[in-house]
Amino acid sequence: MALISNPKLAWILRCGWQGKCPRCGEGHMFAGWLKLAKTCDSCGLDFSYAQTDDGPAFFALCLTALPLVFVVVYVQVKFDPPWWVHALTSVPVLVVGCVASMRPFKGWLAASQYVNHAMEAGTEGLWAELNARQKADDQA
Numbered sequence: 001m002a003l004i005s006n007p008k009l010a011w012i013l014r015c016g017w018q019g020k021c022p023r024c025g026e027g028h029m030f031a032g033w034l035k036l037a038k039t040c041d042s043c044g045l046d047f048s049y050a051q052t053d054d055g056p057a058f059f060a061l062c063l064t065a066l067p068l069v070f071v072v073v074y075v076q077v078k079f080d081p082p083w084w085v086h087a088l089t090s091v092p093v094l095v096v097g098c099v100a101s102m103r104p105f106k107g108w109l110a111a112s113q114y115v116n117h118a119m120e121a122g123t124e125g126l127w128a129e130l131n132a133r134q135k136a137d138d139q140a
Contacts, residue, residue, distance in 0.1 A: 016108030
């Protein structure tokens with residue numbers, strides 16, 4: 001029960017799932033469907049910290065596709081429809097379900113990284129150097 005009432009978790013979920021900036025909760029985190037914006041349009045937070053990698057795909061497969069596959073298998077066992085019924089219904093449901101859930105998962109992971117100050121151990125100096133070099137290249 002303490003996990004549900006945790007204000008830090010509530011903030012991460014609200015900002016991440018709505019695609020809002022994890023610092024101010026107002027600006028937009030995304031510039032496209034899955035592309036993070038460079039900065040928050042409200043408070044200017046630099047989103048270069050966010051390294052979600054394959055996390056959104058993992059969660060989309062485990063938390064979205066797996067339950068949908070159980071539904072598809074149930075339909076097959078219970079009703080035994082022809083293959084084209086699955087091609088017209090099951091495949092689009094699985095694809096749309098996974099694609100639709102990737103953005104909230106990516107926002108959740110990016111917000112979680114910001115709120116928890118997540119960083120790979122021992123790489124603080126390397127990331128600072130990389131970001132400084134990248135900003136210098138952008139200004140040139």
